Amino acid sequence: MDNTPAEHHVPKTPSLYETHKKVYPQKIAGRFRNLKWKISGAIMAFYFLAPWIRWDRGEGQPDQAILASMNLGRLYFFNIEIWPQEIYYLTGILVLASVGLFLATAMAGRVWCGFTCWQTVWTDLFVWVEENIEGDRNKRMRLDKAPWTFNKIWRKSLKQLIWIAFSLVTGAGFLFFFNDAFETTINLLTGVGTYAEYGFTALFASTTYLLAGFAREQVCIYMCPWPRFQGAMFDEHSLIVTYEAWRGEPRSKAKKNNPNAPVLGDCVDCNLCVSVCPTGIDIREGDQFQCIGCALCVDACNSIMTKLGRPGELITYDSIANQVARSNGKSAKKRVIRKRTIAYASLLFAVIGLMAYGLISRTELEINVQRDRSPMFVQLSNGDIRNGYTFKILNMINVPQTFTLSVEDLEGAQMTVIGLAKDLVDTVTLDVDGDSVTTFRIFVRTTKDALDEQFEDMHFVLINTATGERIDYDSRFAGPVR
Amino acid sequence: MANIERDEVSGTDTTGHEWDGIKELNTPMPRWWLWTFYVTIAWAIGYMILYPSWPTLNTYWKGTLGYSSRVELNTALQDRDKARAPWTKKFAALPITEIAKDRQLLEYAMAGGKVIFADNCAPCHGSQGSGAPTYPVLADDDWLWGGNLEEIETTVRYGIRSNHDEARDSEMPAFGDDYLSVSQISDVSEYVMSFTNTSKDADAAKRGSEVFVEECVACHGETGQGGRDFGAPKLSDNVWFYGSTREDIIKQVSKPRHGVMPAWQARLDDVSIKQVSIYVHSLGGGE
Secondary structure (H helix, E strand, O other): OOOHHHHHOOOOOOEEEEEEOOOOOOOOOOOHHHHHHHHHHHHHHHHHHHOOOOOOOOOOOEEEEEEEEOOEEEEEEEOOEOOHHOHHHHHHHHHHHHHHHHHHHEEEEOHHHHHOHHOOOOOOOHHHHHHHHOOOOHHHHHHHHHHHHHHHHHHHHHHHHHHHHHHHHHHHHHHHHOHHHHHHHHHHHHHOOOHHHHHHHHHHHHHHHHHHHHHHHHHHHHHOOOOHHHHOOOOOOOOEEEHHHHOOOOOOOOOOOOOOOOOOOOOOOOOOHHHHOOOOOOHHHHOOOOOOOOHHHHHHHHHHHHHHHOOHHHEEEEEEEHHHHHHOOOOOOOOOHHHHHHHHHHHHHHHHHHHHHHHHHHOEEEEEEEEEOOOOOOOOOOOOEEEEEEEEEOOOOOOEEEEEEEEEOOOOEEEEEOOOOOEEEEEEEEEOOOOEEEEEEEEEOOOOOOOOOOOOEEEEEEEOOEEEEEEEEEEEEOOOOO | OOOOEEEOOOEEEEEEEEEOEEEEOOEEEHHHHHHHHHHHHHHHHHHHHHOOOOOOOOOHHHHHHHHHHHHHHHHHHHHHHHHHHHHHHHHHHHHHHHHHHOHHHHHHHHHHHHHHHHHOOOHHOOOOOOOOOOOOOOOOOOOOOOOHHHHHHHHHHHHHOOOOOEOOOOOOOOOOOOOOOOOHHHHHHHHHHHOOOOOOOOOHHHHHHHHHHHHHHHHHOOOOOOEOOOOOOOOOOOOOOOOOOOHHHHHHHOOOOOOOEEOOOOOOHHHHHHHHHHHHHHHOOOO
């Protein structure tokens, strides 16, 4: 923002488009920078290493610990195996992620953006490469303005090469969560990969290259929707990166130990907080939607304050309420427990509880029975009534199982099963393959007199012959209108 | 652009546009956004050159890549036929009874037969053979012309009263056309009802039994057990094609209705006929 007083400002013919001003973040060391590297390291370690962890699931089963296999239609996470119809677990994780984000934002502002967002983590990595090859902020600015000498050419080319290499590794790394890591690596390297494998690697590599190499803060400012509505999760007690204006102002470059100078604040207007900012803003103008809460300006300001022998934390994590209290000379107090945080936290724990309950009570066997709707029932020549059922047994463990099936609560019920029992039987033995869905066509019949109502409640009973475990499935039996 | 001024609160210039006193702040879009838009335009132009796009006076621009969705469809159909070839070969070579014994072939027949049935048969016979008034239920255990695989295949292939040389054919005489008297027809209907114990007039039934022996036994059998050689329905069971009441039976004896089913040989290929026959056999009544 322009700070020239209004009367000197001459408005120009407006341009509707803004030319991109490249941000050259300056290197800074400090508490938050260290924390950021640790978090980035952990995230990248997970991203690049997790697919290589092996987990034995038996013969013919993928042995990758974390794998979302599109081909097999399974989501593997160590000993958990999620089937497509259990996709609500994924929904649950997404709900958890968003509520977690709301809670984190209500407590500590945009910590997600500043520390853990992929855009931030990968941009940090790309900037690190840039500053190691081209030098720090000032050198980089000079190099960009300099003519194309050999020095500039080799530095720029090397940087691009390393960026592209990182991007390709990142792009391929994404595939490993969906396809076997070893197999895919060999496919990609030996040139026998599918179009899909090369295509997706190229897609994710090019987006990484473009977004972390060039777009950077433009992603946060113009593309990401989160900064635009995060304000709704904030209140005056949320921690944000803030400049303690009451202490810093009036800022001045004037020598502070001059006894004749007016009373000045602690800010020496060194502009280091602006130079280190990855989105190129001035935090002293207050909270702005461009601020991703990365706290690098806190490190910057503290380094200057230490040099000058002044108290640190002129730029710090603080809440608006605390700042107002401090500027009025009152003592600040943290208010972590508020209506908002209680609401988000209870929602978070409720969802975690539900998910945990779901996972614990999850069965490894599921039955789906579909009663034929057309025809609703069939009148047989001897007067009996017959209903057809499509019986699906989902065996989610990798061991074949055998069950006996019978019908209860339906007087005189007898069955035929296509391909298994041609003649009428009371019980039938069903063999089910491991890790698969087996479908049976079952016809149940009884005499007309056995039916009291148009729809009789009945149930199928499935007994595991090995374990004796019994599973009931409630269904209905239809007859003629009464 | 007149009246560009600086907004006091935000320190931003206005665009000079004003609507009823409301002024617009100039918060410019990033220029790369504009460039992205130009790239999409360039992409669209490239697309129009490479792919079929503009109509011309009597044809259309076919695109330099020579792409056509019709060609793509044909390729897809050829691919499909190629993938099916090993199956269709077996289907063509084996008799239907052998096909049904092979688990894999059976599954293939069921999957294909389901679709063929829905496309061709369901309009009359109902989905999954649930039947409709005057169109037989295919899911029950009562068959006019036989319900084993071969018999079903013959019916599908040549039809019923379809004018095909091999078609199943028969005709029940119209006994109401000066052939039997009204009271004779009434009596014989009463007798037919006695097979299923629904007759209420024992005398009439007894009189009717004489008529039945004279006129009906040849096709429907002595005990009304029916005759599949003539497609003569079983009269002693609970499945009634044209209705089970006295009036229904009198009507059918007086002026019988005869169902017609087309011969599918000319419409479906050999493999499809076998598939759909196996599917019909599986609906619940197959013998």
